[in-house]
Amino acid sequence: MRVGEAPETDWFVVIVNGPAARAEVVAGLDGVRDVLLPLVLAGRADAAPDSPAGMLAAIEDPALWAPHGEGDGRPYWHLWVPVEGGSVSVQRLTEPPPQPERTLARTAELRALLADLQALLRTLSGGRAGPG
Known part of the structure; x- marks a missing residue:
């Protein structure tokens, strides 16, 4: 990775707009496929190349993604496709x-630090209890 270049990730945010909206x-x-497949099976999409069915068939092909913007210049930056009553957009995350396990561990560390700080503040205030 060059300086100033975002790291490559295998994570995407998929936003479905319309009656069954979700993100x-x-x-x-494969995760993108899992979101698109129910749209195709529900008949909300046709087999045109720019439909979810067409996307599903060609999702590994960077050329499918290219017309939707260069983004950071790497394949699979983002795409958008209309579906009946809405749209689907897919964006690769750059980070x-x-x-969850890392977040929980960091939260535990912060709680311990705050408990130490609270004890120190109580000592400095002569043992008077404060809020909390």
Whole structure:
């Protein structure tokens, strides 16, 4: 990776707009497929190359993504496609999302630091209890 270049990730945010609107952060193109497949099976999409069905068939092909913008110049930057009553957009994340176990560990560290700080403040205030 060059200086100033965003790291490559295998994470995407998929936003479905319309009657069954939702947004999901998914891992890899398989995760994108998992979101698109129900739209195709529900008949909300045709097989045109720029439809979810067409996307599903060609999702590994960087050429599918290219017309939707250069982004950071790497394949699978982002794409958008209309579906019945809405649209689907897919955006590759440039940073991996926080992992729950890492977030929980960091939260535990911060709680311990705050408890130490609270004890120190109580000592400095002569033992008077404060809020909390």
